[in-house]
Amino acid sequence: MVTIADIAKMAGVAKSTVSRYLNGGSVSEETIRKIEKVVQETGYSPNKFAQSLKAKKTNIIGTIVPRLDSYATSQTLIGIDEQLRDLEYQLIISNTSQSLEREIENIYILAQQKVAGIILLATMVTEKHIKALHEIKVPILLVGQENEEFHSLIHNDYQAAHSLGEYVLAQRHTRIAYLGVTKEDIAVGVKRREGFMSAVADKVDTEVKYFETSFKSEDAIHKTLEIIEQYKPSIIVCATDNIALGALKAAYLSGLQVPKDLSITGFGGYEVTDLIHPSITTVKFFYKEAGNFAAKSIVKMVNKEEIDQMTFSKYEILKRESVDKKNN
Amino acid sequence: MVTIADIAKMAGVAKSTVSRYLNGGSVSEETIRKIEKVVQETGYSPNKFAQSLKAKKTNIIGTIVPRLDSYATSQTLIGIDEQLRDLEYQLIISNTSQSLEREIENIYILAQQKVAGIILLATMVTEKHIKALHEIKVPILLVGQENEEFHSLIHNDYQAAHSLGEYVLAQRHTRIAYLGVTKEDIAVGVKRREGFMSAVADKVDTEVKYFETSFKSEDAIHKTLEIIEQYKPSIIVCATDNIALGALKAAYLSGLQVPKDLSITGFGGYEVTDLIHPSITTVKFFYKEAGNFAAKSIVKMVNKEEIDQMTFSKYEILKRESVDKKNN
């Protein structure tokens, strides 16, 4: 491997001059030419470790994700990656396989690697998270969950669910099942549920019942089968698209036609919801754009610029085939 | 930040002794106790850059992926990640957004970052790839595409497609459309097609026609619409599950019942193919297991152990609802 010392010797100058050339310091025309030539010939590129050792920082942004096999995650990552590339930062992706413990562990590991900033696609924010995030002195941005102590970019779950609730009511559904997830997940488990509730709560002649399942489609199938049998709703509002996919399968297994016998809505905007038949009415979050924004924000934070404490990403209700309009 | 010098001073020993303690050199019981205490108290952890600068290598494995939003990619990454964690290596994921140019660029960038090894989830292997992979002196493993100059782990596309072809024939389909992709992609575009051809080629009274589309479901919808209209096959064999999803949508748009009026098969084994109705007959590749294997292999290569030049991953034909058995 060729080093700065080699370049200096070959060009007949001092190492410091080569360094200045590399970092845009003042160097004479002639010296530039000499160094340029040697750099070209050798294909020299500076050793990142040596640079980081001096600089005590890197241009790496670490992103911690709970899982890799999720539409929301991959879209967000694509957005982050895209933007970071433009900003000339490098992205390190750290997967926790849904383990909270690893999430904490990864926060420390990334800090140890001297990343310039961390984007955390959070599922929950526990005491341990808060402690870890405070201990490491690294700029941090939460995506998907809010916490008053940190900057965050959140999907407007409450508002989106509220809009969805209004839409469902406008379709005159009066016997509604809401199939949500654990309340430990504030964004998906709590905000979506509450947003939906806020829209349908005071409505007269409307019955709403709340159920809970896991994030897995498989579990949603079984749960929906129960719901259909015991409650016979005209619509099942699902907290995620994967759950909606499971519900759709359950409807089929029960011999129910969607949307005639049972309407179904999702949440998330996975592409496949539009590809299948019936296509599923869902709430689309702009994950990729959110990723872009997150990347810009964390870089601003790294550069000590001010950014808003909390930002909401956009959403859109995608009205498709899986919801029937009732005529009562 | 506390450094090895701080620890040494606080423990009343030399830096070299602390280093020996850290790296398992011979240190007396008593010294160990002293150093241990100080390390505990300070929460000291060695500076990775300084270590790497000396060692001239890292324990990082770089993985280059063409895209993040694909089932195959995410499953493979999960497998790699999982295994690498056990092996105490760190994973860097580098996304190229399907740009061949960036693929080459990333090879050099990873080399510059002194990764210990590179796993390349390849889509094509061009001359430039070969040149780059030779230039950097880093162990490299190709996944998904084969090339005689490098070690590779390939999904047995040819054999799998052959088996699928036999299955299709066994269901007595005699008017077959094969919907493939560009031949520039050796694995998906060529091997799957050829494997399928090898099974159906000499079959009498069977007509097979080959078509081509992109990897996008959207394009597959349009292409399938054309195929249905012009060729009226009894089955469409699709080179990927995403294409099959598009074909299914097209069948619906054409008013055809699947599988009664038109059978459809996919390739890949995406979870959603089992979740929708009708569920899609497809070929499942064990991506996660392949990822595990890839991780083990690259670490072996890093450690100068011998590994097979080429390995085939496993596959399985998943027989589901989207294929009808004909009675001629």
Next chain:
DNA sequence: CTGAAAGCGCTTACAG
């Protein structure tokens, strides 16, 4: 504009 020197935080022969 340019060079010599010190230092970033570690590891590794080399003596003792």
Next chain:
DNA sequence: CTGAAAGCGCTTACAG
């Protein structure tokens, strides 16, 4: 078992 010293490849005041 332990310490002093050199060196990994860079950058950055400091002189000139």
